[in-house]
Amino acid sequence: MFSSRWRFGLDRYSEVDLFTDRYEADVETLSQAIRAAASEEPDADGSVLFGHLKGTVVGLRYYTGVVNQGEMVGLVRQPENPYDRNAVMVANIYGNQVGHIKRELAAAMAHVMDNNLAKVEGVVHSGTKNTFTMPVMLSFWGKEENKNAVIEGMARRGYKLNTGGSSATVVIPFFFQLKNAFDNLFDGLMESKDGEKEASVGTPLLPHQKQALSWMCARENKSVLPPFWEKRGELYYNSLTCFSAKEIPERIRGGILADDMGLGKTLTTIALILTNFHNGKPLPVETFVSVAVCECHQLEQHVRANVKLNVYLYYGSERNRSKAFLSSQDVVITTYNVLSADSGNKSPLHGINWLRVVLDEGHVVRNPNAQMSKAVLGLKAQRRWILSGTPIQNSVKDLWMLLAFLRLKPFDVREWWNRVIQRPVTQGDRAGLQNLQTLVKCITLRRTKSSKVNGRPLVSLPEKAVCVEQVELSQTEREEYELARNEGKNTIRKYVTEGTVLRNYADVLAILMRLRQHCCHPDLLAKTSSDLGKTSTPAELRERLIDKLRLVLASGSDEECSVCLESVHLPVITHCAHVYCRPCIAQVINTEQETARCPLCRSEIKANELVEFPQEEMEEEKSTNSDKWRTSSKVQALMGNLLRLRCEDSSIKYLVVSQFTRFLSILEAPLREHGFSFVRLDGTMSQKKRTQVIQEFQSSAADSPAIMLLSLKAGGVGLNLTAASHVFLMDPAWNPATEEQCIDRCHRLGQTRKVVVTKFIVKDSVEENMVKIQRQKQDLVEKAFGSSNTERKTSRIDDIKALMEL
DNA sequence: ACCGCCGGGTGCC
């Protein structure tokens, strides 16, 4: 549904041409209103087509909005219309009113629209026959469960939906069937015919950065029609929406620089700021230019190092909120949080007309409902840029926010984005995907580390060697391991025979977990509860569930929520021991009420039976049992390596990586004992502490730490640990990509030494099997994206069987 | 003539 603001906006300003984005207060208010309404447009996901209906648009002579043959129109309810509270307004893509739906039909549609039973869309096929009315083809979309209500509701009022023909439309609720296509969406966007532009930046630009700079300058300066627009005689015509206009469509001054991380996007952007002020002339000193929204302030470092620029860091409680002051700066840097906190109440950042707004790590804003996104969309600027190595995190949906920020019309209004791109693409429409590709191609430059310019790789990284070191368990360790393995094998075999692996998924993971812990260090098992099954008191049940939750979360399996298919956020565990995001499972329960069942095993679930991780346990988790310290074969293997290497070259720095933070704690003792200086980085640390630790480790000072104990998944992709050139992976991960990402933290731009990776794998153990599976994993992951959720889980079961040699 | 028919006025919601 559109908000009242949208309706208000269109009633009052229906004559305003939204297309030319003049900076007049009214226009700005209106486009803001439309954008606000746009973000409330519900997702098209899961919508099915109920049917078509031919209707009439009347009152054309009272309005200026024009529509061409084949053009899509929007239908907007006007409950406040003084002549008819059932009124349905018809508007073209630019929000200009075209007319109204004929009264009787509007009454029927109002019922359907107001009760949220269907979304109605219109296409004008035949064009205007006369100056008074015209036919419109209406299509009704909505949730399957509302289909009959809509068809009957319309029929009762004498309108029979034409449902024939397209009943074969299959809507697949998730989008991963096209995941591969999305992954490739940003591939091959590297041709840049704009040459290489020199820039007077302190740091010399690499050839690919000069290319990017030329491309960015061209996008800011050159007059090119936006995607899908062509000139037809006197008119400009949009081939996707069939809209045509007399005025030249406003071009997008900006785009998405989607180079891989480490290729110097930030540096290139600084070069752009310096070299392309007005009319392709360099920036004269002392002139305001840009606002950049950053996550890491990397920008500041470059700028400071390179040129004399007025740079203001706009954050902290003492920040200068004067518009005049901010306008006098060359660059203003702020964070998404500050921007979001400021927006609304007389935000100076929102009051200034910026020459350029740059979103660093732009993928951070992708949820259109988030405050942060609204704050970003509200910025006024002539030129707009998004820097992101990973513009699509999960699905096509992520792109909307980016296009909306760039104001790529008409897609900055969600309805048109949904109709023209998102729905066709999610429903597997090839043309839709192709349109999306064209769209992205027009505004994006992306190169990967492996891309080549003139036959040469973009960046030459030092060599990387990966070796696996087999670890033999001691006799005692082996005996304990075999005991646990046989016990677990019997349990899992039982589940497989019964076909209840999914129902007992947490147990299975727990068994595997224990075996993996055995491979690292016996003390890792200390907190694991032993007996499973037998239910006793509610308190004991709860305790056991929390135990399982802890195991699942700590298992490093990158457990995903089966509802949203993303990493679990705010994890809760059901009584049947399956882990979901709290909001996801709460929605399932809310929708299905008493009949709610676990999406994985179909056991009954209730809202009050969801168990979450107690806060005090989170704290407790950090402290380890201070029992007497003992060693393990794997600890010995690591220490052997470290001592030998220290003799060979004392200048090497090391990353010691484990999925078990408690294993990292165990390692601290022998490191101290042998006089190794080390720091530690794990997910529990505050942002401030992390920065401090990273700086310490990256320092080249003689007394700087030689080792970083690193938890496998700590830190984002931007984490730069190039001081290290040797990586010890203490235990294998389920997902080889996780290991790769971790290695890439030191094997990246800025690394000067050869990188050596040592993976410790316990011989004849579940770890060896994990490595075997890893080899096929890449393939499996790709297949899984092309299959259903159940198939993915089934392949997981096969993994488990292989791991346990069943 | 409590109808039919004719032709002018008129027109979104």
Place this chain on the structure above:
DNA sequence: ACCGCCGGGTGCC
């Protein structure tokens, strides 16, 4: 609107 609808004028053929 070269329509439909409304309501006033009109009334055998």
